[in-house]
Amino acid sequence: MTTEAVSRPQTAARPDPSGSSPRSGQPLRVALLGCGTVGSEVARLLIDSSADLQARIGRPLELVGIAVRRLNRPRAGLDPELFTTDAEALVGRDDVDLVVEVIGGIEPARTLILSALRHGASVVTANKALLAEDGATLFTAAEDAGVDLYFEAAVAGAIPIVRPLRESLVGDEITSVIGIVNGTTNFILDKMDGEGAGFAETLSDAQALGYAEADPTADVEGFDAAAKAAILASLAFHTRVTAADVYREGITDVTTSDIASARAIGFVVKLLAICELADPDADGQRSVSVRVHPAMIPRSHPLASVGGAYNAVFVESRSAGRLMFYGPGAGGSPTASAVLGDLVTVARNRVRGAAGPGESSYAARPVSPIDDVVTRYHISLEVADVTGVLASIATCFAEHGVSIQTVRQAGRGSDAQLVIVTHRARDAALSATVRALRTLPAVREVASVMRVEGDV
Amino acid sequence: MTTEAVSRPQTAARPDPSGSSPRSGQPLRVALLGCGTVGSEVARLLIDSSADLQARIGRPLELVGIAVRRLNRPRAGLDPELFTTDAEALVGRDDVDLVVEVIGGIEPARTLILSALRHGASVVTANKALLAEDGATLFTAAEDAGVDLYFEAAVAGAIPIVRPLRESLVGDEITSVIGIVNGTTNFILDKMDGEGAGFAETLSDAQALGYAEADPTADVEGFDAAAKAAILASLAFHTRVTAADVYREGITDVTTSDIASARAIGFVVKLLAICELADPDADGQRSVSVRVHPAMIPRSHPLASVGGAYNAVFVESRSAGRLMFYGPGAGGSPTASAVLGDLVTVARNRVRGAAGPGESSYAARPVSPIDDVVTRYHISLEVADVTGVLASIATCFAEHGVSIQTVRQAGRGSDAQLVIVTHRARDAALSATVRALRTLPAVREVASVMRVEGDV
Numbered sequence: 001m002t003t004e005a006v007s008r009p010q011t012a013a014r015p016d017p018s019g020s021s022p023r024s025g026q027p028l029r030v031a032l033l034g035c036g037t038v039g040s041e042v043a044r045l046l047i048d049s050s051a052d053l054q055a056r057i058g059r060p061l062e063l064v065g066i067a068v069r070r071l072n073r074p075r076a077g078l079d080p081e082l083f084t085t086d087a088e089a090l091v092g093r094d095d096v097d098l099v100v101e102v103i104g105g106i107e108p109a110r111t112l113i114l115s116a117l118r119h120g121a122s123v124v125t126a127n128k129a130l131l132a133e134d135g136a137t138l139f140t141a142a143e144d145a146g147v148d149l150y151f152e153a154a155v156a157g158a159i160p161i162v163r164p165l166r167e168s169l170v171g172d173e174i175t176s177v178i179g180i181v182n183g184t185t186n187f188i189l190d191k192m193d194g195e196g197a198g199f200a201e202t203l204s205d206a207q208a209l210g211y212a213e214a215d216p217t218a219d220v221e222g223f224d225a226a227a228k229a230a231i232l233a234s235l236a237f238h239t240r241v242t243a244a245d246v247y248r249e250g251i252t253d254v255t256t257s258d259i260a261s262a263r264a265i266g267f268v269v270k271l272l273a274i275c276e277l278a279d280p281d282a283d284g285q286r287s288v289s290v291r292v293h294p295a296m297i298p299r300s301h302p303l304a305s306v307g308g309a310y311n312a313v314f315v316e317s318r319s320a321g322r323l324m325f326y327g328p329g330a331g332g333s334p335t336a337s338a339v340l341g342d343l344v345t346v347a348r349n350r351v352r353g354a355a356g357p358g359e360s361s362y363a364a365r366p367v368s369p370i371d372d373v374v375t376r377y378h379i380s381l382e383v384a385d386v387t388g389v390l391a392s393i394a395t396c397f398a399e400h401g402v403s404i405q406t407v408r409q410a411g412r413g414s415d416a417q418l419v420i421v422t423h424r425a426r427d428a429a430l431s432a433t434v435r436a437l438r439t440l441p442a443v444r445e446v447a448s449v450m451r452v453e454g455d456v
Numbered sequence: 457m458t459t460e461a462v463s464r465p466q467t468a469a470r471p472d473p474s475g476s477s478p479r480s481g482q483p484l485r486v487a488l489l490g491c492g493t494v495g496s497e498v499a500r501l502l503i504d505s506s507a508d509l510q511a512r513i514g515r516p517l518e519l520v521g522i523a524v525r526r527l528n529r530p531r532a533g534l535d536p537e538l539f540t541t542d543a544e545a546l547v548g549r550d551d552v553d554l555v556v557e558v559i560g561g562i563e564p565a566r567t568l569i570l571s572a573l574r575h576g577a578s579v580v581t582a583n584k585a586l587l588a589e590d591g592a593t594l595f596t597a598a599e600d601a602g603v604d605l606y607f608e609a610a611v612a613g614a615i616p617i618v619r620p621l622r623e624s625l626v627g628d629e630i631t632s633v634i635g636i637v638n639g640t641t642n643f644i645l646d647k648m649d650g651e652g653a654g655f656a657e658t659l660s661d662a663q664a665l666g667y668a669e670a671d672p673t674a675d676v677e678g679f680d681a682a683a684k685a686a687i688l689a690s691l692a693f694h695t696r697v698t699a700a701d702v703y704r705e706g707i708t709d710v711t712t713s714d715i716a717s718a719r720a721i722g723f724v725v726k727l728l729a730i731c732e733l734a735d736p737d738a739d740g741q742r743s744v745s746v747r748v749h750p751a752m753i754p755r756s757h758p759l760a761s762v763g764g765a766y767n768a769v770f771v772e773s774r775s776a777g778r779l780m781f782y783g784p785g786a787g788g789s790p791t792a793s794a795v796l797g798d799l800v801t802v803a804r805n806r807v808r809g810a811a812g813p814g815e816s817s818y819a820a821r822p823v824s825p826i827d828d829v830v831t832r833y834h835i836s837l838e839v840a841d842v843t844g845v846l847a848s849i850a851t852c853f854a855e856h857g858v859s860i861q862t863v864r865q866a867g868r869g870s871d872a873q874l875v876i877v878t879h880r881a882r883d884a885a886l887s888a889t890v891r892a893l894r895t896l897p898a899v900r901e902v903a904s905v906m907r908v909e910g911d912v
Contacts, residue, residue, distance in 0.1 A: 171796020340627020
């Protein structure tokens with residue numbers, strides 16, 4: 001019962017009309033920018049998997065240079081001759097076909113990528129910060145040069161999400177993308193949920209275990225997730241969204257009480273990157289909202305069971321319905337897998353004289369401010385247990401046009417705790433309601449306020 | 457807080473060197489073969505979403521003909537002039553750029569697709585049966601003609617799994633793909649698990665609800681899942697696997713007792729399509745095993761919570777680790793979404809004079825017979841409750857080289873029930889053990905035998 005497969009060479013179907021790719025059968029030359037956790041794994045795989053990569057592309061890949069900041073670190077298994085500190089000279093070489101950028105950050109990554117594109121190389125990058133800040137400049141440069149810019153590794157590590165959004169779902173109308181796209185914060189929130197520990201203590205544990213950086217700001221304040229949200233929204237809605245467009249709250253203010261409160265009503269707290277396409281307005285225009293904040297989601301929601309440092313992206317579209325993509329969102333090996341997948345794809349394109357999809361931003365949609373976002377709130381109040389308190393609170397909601405879905409009350413001596421979950425309303429109305437609640441004499445404390453997402 | 461995006465036209469970066477695509481700015485002409493549940497939805501979307509599709513491709517799509525078996529059915533919203541019963545003439549038109557095949561089955565689909573490819577059209581198909589039986593012929597024809605053959609809709613409906621395997625993970629080494637790829641059987645097993653009902657009764661319910669066909673053979677006997685398994689294994693392992701290579705057991709013999717037995721040990725019964733890459737043998741050759749059968753998996757496994765008619769595919773690879781793709785596996789709209797995604801992709805390729813990835817079968821791996829597959833068994837025995845019975849049974853396992861992981865015993869008057877879960881062993885050894893158990897005097901009945909998969 002064996003296959004009768006005959007191995008056929010993966011020859012180029014057509015010559016490259018631009019004449020810029022190397023001679024038939026010659027190796028495609030790869031320059032690597034950065035040799036940290038991801039870069040060193042990419043280099044290792046380029047060497048260890050060279051036979052398979054060659055068979056899949058139709059030409060060998062040859063690693064011709066690795067740009068690093070310092071030459072003095074030992075790098076096991078890699079030829080010392082490959083290393084250089086002159087990254088600009090490496091991307092300026094005329095014989096480089098493919099450039100992999102895994103330095104991260106805005107500069108010098110942007111200058112190097114632009115130089116590589118202008119020199120006719122296709123580029124694979126994992127740089128979410130740069131794409132979210134100034135992707136348009138990079139995409140335009142790639143389009144002008146007729147080369148590829150691929151970036152599967154920039155969002156959710158090894159999880160294929162860029163290709164599904166750019167290609168698989170490109171005939172559909174995506175209406176929302178909700179992701180757990182930062183492993184560090186998911187690890188922390190998952191541990192707080194499981195162990196009842198506080199944020200500061202759990203962050204220390206995460207740092208000790210290597211799940212959080214010494215400076216955790218980019219993760220816990222939501223900057224990393226916001227960059228990914230901008231990229232996801234741009235792809236899903238065929239528009240340009242930058243990191244500056246993304247409303248952002250981190251998880252530093254999430255308390256054990258928030259988490260216990262969520263648990264009590266069958267919910268769990270997650271840091272979500274939420275991208276939504278609004279219904280058409282009076283002029284037929286459809287705006288998008290893009291935001292990152294902690295939120296309570298029902299434990300029955302597919303994202304609720306995404307534990308530890310895993311990532312997942314939940315996509316809803318008009319025809320396909322509800323899809324979820326799940327996997328490791330970070331780490332050297334998973335990120336290197338995504339980089340290599342892109343590298344083989346752009347190499348195949350080069351061998352065939354083709355280019356993959358460029359930027360699609362024709363829809364040019366406005367981004368709604370957070371005030372206009374329609375969502376739900378969970379509000380936990382400490383109130384005086386006196387007659388009429390519920391009436392005064394309910395009046396406060398009604399005056400702001402916010403409808404209450406559920407109220408739970410628990411007496412505690414002379415005090416009571418009220419847990420209120422609202423119906424959907426404009427965020428501005430919800431936050432105005434909370435401000436007004438704080439001024440009510442019967443309200444001793446607004447103990448917890450959190451958005452509720454993921455209706456199922 | 458609005459984007460400053462400027463809408464740029466999606467112009468072709470390069471002219472088409474083959475000269476076979478239409479004049480710049482002219483529509484790409486689409487022929488549709490089949491107008492059932494999926495086809496009518498594809499036609500509707502081509503018309504309703506024409507502006508978005510044009511913006512995403514850079515050229516309009518024009519539906520020029522729909523081949524159907526009979527002209528006398530009413531088709532709301534579609535120009536009667538589009539319909540023809542002469543499918544061969546439609547695919548033979550020289551002005552057709554793109555052909556969508558959603559007829560299904562082997563013939564006439566194969567002849568029509570081959571004719572379309574030879575006439576220079578790119579083809580999008582949802583035809584799993586044909587791809588699993590004779591994909592090689594189609595891929596070769598597409599390669600020879602320098603056109604695309606895309607088939608995202610053939611496996612797991614709207615879930616992007618073909619592109620992730622062909623492109624996103626193409627730089628990685630995939631070691632296993634385990635899927636719930638048939639919605640009908642998952643609906644039935646999920647309902648049996650939830651309600652304790654038997655197979656026949658649940659099948660009737662599924663038929664009444666439209667989740668199962670009047671003739672359910674293709675689904676419940678595992679033929680549909682086996683075709684998908686062959687496609688998944690071919691893509692994941694860069695080899696050719698046909699439906700005939702796939703070991704197949706359906707769910708008709710799954711009993712309420714099997715399901716209760718699984719539940720008692722924290723497992724759930726699912727019909728799985730399993731594709732595994734074996735470790736290298738003495739000659740360095742790596743075989744693959746591809747099989748479809750009901751299996752018990754731990755309730756903690758990500759596939760265990762895939763309910764109703766949903767599909768999911770769980771992929772393990774060396775670098776990326778564990779990934780899961782989840783969504784609706786069938787239905788007119790989800791399948792149409794996958795078809796449209798492919799249609800936009802191949803249209804973009806045509807506008808750019810490019811072609812997507814072809815078949816990758818260079819690895820030409822042998823397919824292991826089921827006897828050589830290494831797996832675990834769950835065995836439930838009715839035995840006489842007499843001294844020495846466990847010893848005789850344990851000896852039987854040991855004689856066949858099968859190691860027992862757990863034994864649970866429950867007395868029942870003069871009888872006892874033994875539930876045994878084995879360690880991993882060759883399937884031949886496991887099935888020989890079961891045959892031998894049936895001959896032991898102390899064994900009154902082998903009540904249930906099922907494979908156990910999905911170690912987590």
